Structures are given as C-alpha cells and as structure tokens.
Amino acid sequence: MMHVEEISKRWLSNPEAQKYLGVSAEFMKDLREQAKIHWYKRGKTIWYEIKDLDSFVLKGKVV
Numbered sequence: 001m002m003h004v005e006e007i008s009k010r011w012l013s014n015p016e017a018q019k020y021l022g023v024s025a026e027f028m029k030d031l032r033e034q035a036k037i038h039w040y041k042r043g044k045t046i047w048y049e050i051k052d053l054d055s056f057v058l059k060g061k062v063v
Contacts, residue, residue, distance in 0.1 A: 014045070036056065
C-alpha cells in the first residue's frame with residue numbers, strides 16, 4: 001500500500017487571503033498599495049504566501 005503525504009497549501013488567492021484574515025477586498029487592496037504585504041500576480045490572479053499573511057498579523061502583536 002502506497003502512503004501519500006498530505007501537502008499543506010502555501011499560497012492563497014486574494015479571496016482566500018481575505019477570508020483567512022477576515023478582512024474586506026478593499027483592506028487587501030490598501031495593504032498592497034501601501035506595500036504592507038508581499039503579493040504576487042500571475043495572469044489576473046493575485047497570490048499571497050500564507051507565511052507573509054501570518055507575518056503581517058504578528059507585526060501588530062500587542063504584549
């Protein structure tokens with residue numbers, strides 16, 4: 001029997017990133033325009049690495 005490892009998702013599309021962060025499309029657009037988050041574009045699709053989204057959230061950490 002062959003064992004197949006589950007591959008975790010590394011990239012999120014813009015709608016997926018909005019849902020992941022719980023924010024609006026306008027908020028994501030503002031983040032891109034203000035260069036507060038790394039993003040990539042392939043064709044018409046905007047992509048974000050999950051690690052970049054997590055890093056953005058952690059920068060706002062209050063102790």
